[in-house]
Amino acid sequence: MRLLARLARGAGLASLVAAAFIAVPTVATATTPVVGHVYVNDNTAGTNTIGAFDQHSDGSLTTMAGSPFTAGGAGTGTITGSQGSIQSTADGNWVLAVDAGSNQISVLAVGADGSLTPAPGSPVSSGGLVPVSIAVHGGLVYVANKGNGTSGSNYTGFTLSEDGRLTPISDSTVPLPPTALPGDILFNGTGKNLIGIEVGGTDPSTFLIDSFLVGADGRLTAAAGSPFAAEAAGPFGSEFSPTDPHHLYVSNAHGGTNNGSVSAFSVNPNAKVKSITGSPFADQQTAPCWVEISHDGRYLFTVNTGSTTISRYRILANGTLSLIGSTPFSSGTGIAAFDARLDAAGTHLYVVDSAIASVSGFAVNGGSLSELSSSPASLPTGATPFGVAIVSA
Numbered sequence: 001m002r003l004l005a006r007l008a009r010g011a012g013l014a015s016l017v018a019a020a021f022i023a024v025p026t027v028a029t030a031t032t033p034v035v036g037h038v039y040v041n042d043n044t045a046g047t048n049t050i051g052a053f054d055q056h057s058d059g060s061l062t063t064m065a066g067s068p069f070t071a072g073g074a075g076t077g078t079i080t081g082s083q084g085s086i087q088s089t090a091d092g093n094w095v096l097a098v099d100a101g102s103n104q105i106s107v108l109a110v111g112a113d114g115s116l117t118p119a120p121g122s123p124v125s126s127g128g129l130v131p132v133s134i135a136v137h138g139g140l141v142y143v144a145n146k147g148n149g150t151s152g153s154n155y156t157g158f159t160l161s162e163d164g165r166l167t168p169i170s171d172s173t174v175p176l177p178p179t180a181l182p183g184d185i186l187f188n189g190t191g192k193n194l195i196g197i198e199v200g201g202t203d204p205s206t207f208l209i210d211s212f213l214v215g216a217d218g219r220l221t222a223a224a225g226s227p228f229a230a231e232a233a234g235p236f237g238s239e240f241s242p243t244d245p246h247h248l249y250v251s252n253a254h255g256g257t258n259n260g261s262v263s264a265f266s267v268n269p270n271a272k273v274k275s276i277t278g279s280p281f282a283d284q285q286t287a288p289c290w291v292e293i294s295h296d297g298r299y300l301f302t303v304n305t306g307s308t309t310i311s312r313y314r315i316l317a318n319g320t321l322s323l324i325g326s327t328p329f330s331s332g333t334g335i336a337a338f339d340a341r342l343d344a345a346g347t348h349l350y351v352v353d354s355a356i357a358s359v360s361g362f363a364v365n366g367g368s369l370s371e372l373s374s375s376p377a378s379l380p381t382g383a384t385p386f387g388v389a390i391v392s393a
Contacts, residue, residue, distance in 0.1 A: 032056040036343055037114035037391045038350055040359060041086040041097045042068055042383035045077025048099045050086070050108065050116055051379040055390070059348040059361050060374040068380040069116040072106040072123035073099020077384055079354045081305070082132035082144075083184040083237040083290050083339055085387030089136055092391040094164050096141065098131040099123055103152075105131060105143055107164045110391055119164025127156030127173055133184050137191035140218050141166060144185040144196055153180050155196055155210075157218050169218045179206045184238050187214070189245035193271050194220060197235050197250060198227065207235050209250065211271045223271035231263045231280045237290040237339075240267075243297030247319045248273065251288040251302050252280055260288035260311075262302055264319050281321040283311040290339050295346040299324075299367040303340050303351055308333040310340070310351070312367045327369040329353075329360055331376055338385070344392045348372075357383040 036055035042048065049068035053061035086097040088110070095108045095116060104123035108116040128145025129152025135142045139160045147153025157172030176182060176198070184197040194214050200206030208227035212220035234254025241247040248265040255261060261280035265273050286306030293300050293315070300313040300321060309326040316322060329335060329351075336355035342348070342364065349362045349369065358376035362369040379385055 032058045032060070034393050035345070036393050037064065037110070038359065039086060039088070039095055039116070039389045039391070040352055040379060040383070040385045041071075041387040042380060042385050043075035043077070043080060043085075043100060044382050044384065045101065046074055047071075048073050048075035048097070048101065048106070049380065049383070050095065050097060051383055051385065052114060052116065053359065053377060054114060055343060055348070059363055059372050061359060061361060061377040064114055066115050068383075069108065070118070071097050071099055071108070072118050073104035074101035075099060075384065076101040079336060079384050080132070080386050081183070081289065081338055081354070082386060084133040084135065084186065085339070086389045087134045087136045088389040088391045089160070090138070094119065094160070095389055095391070096134050096136060097387070098126065098134060098143065100130050100132060103129050103131065105134065105166060107160070107166055109164055114391070114393065121165045124166045127168060128152045128154045132182065135185045135187050135194060136160070137187040140191065140214070142185055142194060144182040146182060147176070147178060150178055153178060153182065155182070155185060155220070157220070159218065172219050174220055179203070180208070183236060186238060186240065188240040188267065189242060193245070193267055195238060195248060197238050199234055199236060204233065207233060209235060209265075209273055211267065211273050213271045223273070225272060228273040231275060232261055235263070236288070237302070239291040239293050241293055241297045241315065242295055244319070249291055249293065249300055251291050253287045253289045253305070257286050257306070258284055260285045260304060260306070262288060262291065262300065262313065262321060264321055266319065276319045278320050281313065281323065283323060283326070285309050285311055285326055292340045292342055292349065294364070295342065301340065301349060301369070303337050305337055308335060308337055310362070310369055312369060314367055324367045327362070327371070330371045331356065331360065339387050341388045341390050343390050350388055350390070352385050352388050354385055357385060359388065
């Protein structure tokens with residue numbers, strides 16, 4: 001799993017994280033209209049909570065009335081890295097969050113004002129140990145369970161009913177070895193392909209990409225040749241192109257100082273994963289971990305946790321990447337910049353700052369980023385956050 005401790009060992013982040021706790025984030029006071037709601041998995045010890053913000057048209061965030069909302073399960077209370085630990089459904093009616101401390105998944109209904117209410121039967125068992133990532137496509141849900149180092153590591157499927165109930169799919173669990181340390185799971189745009197990323201350990205044979213065909217019954221069939229070898233150490237965050245469901249991008253986090261990269265793959269209709277010529281593409285930064293792609297499929301952003309920057313790439317027609325540059329955070333280094341998500345309009349990018357329990361916001365103009373003057377916005381006391389989801393107002 002993508003624990004910060006592993007990143008600290010692999011990318012020299014330990015001292016940065018320790019120093020980050022002296023930073024003092026701020027909270028915006030916005031008067032512009034509310035256009036969306038931003039949710040963060042607080043991963044709080046004991047009862048897990050979801051930190052919630054109203055997103056204003058100028059991109060600023062204000063704490064939502066009633067925030068933080070009780071998730072239902074328990075967090076770990078420790079800084080934990082993974083992509084997709086909280087997700088929203090496409091219709092914006094539901095938010096799903098992992099409760100890594102109690103091996104559960106919480107489902108919460110989104111009210112008209114953005115407030116969250118537990119769904120019937122929530123939380124439910126994740127089907128393994130230490131869930132870290134969720135994938136949602138329509139009424140189908142899969143979770144990646146990291147495991148405890150000896151057991152409980154797998155991918156497990158569920159159906160999501162119209163009233164928010166999660167029901168396990170029988171015989172859907174795909175067991176993983178203890179060395180897998182899965183950190184991300186995601187569907188492509190058609191919902192016919194599911195990808196899981198095995199971050200692995202220090203042995204290159206553990207850097208893997210799992211690829212599956214999704215059946216009409218929701219069960220998975222591994223592609224011929226799966227798992228596929230990643231191209232560099234520590235495959236981490238991943239994203240399918242929103243405009244080409246057969247192009248997959250995976251960050252490589254453990255290459256060392258200023259040696260991060262992003263891999264580009266084609267995934268054929270049979271779910272076979274093949275490297276795109278020229279891949280991987282260097283970003284000249286440290287520990288690129290989280291990946292987000294513009295809604296028009298033209299730009300890719302990857303959060304470099306080790307160098308506290310966001311790299312910006314142009315995505316070319318053949319799926320290759322061209323590095324544009326990198327944008328630093330106003331909070332300085334060591335904030336443990338984690339998961340990132342674009343809003344529905346694609347005009348603002350939000351990043352979880354795990355070491356200072358806050359959210360940084362950036363205005364997006366094509367492949368350019370500029371941090372908002374109101375950034376960062378503070379999360380509740382006790383949050384050790386990972387994961388961000390956004391719902392339109």
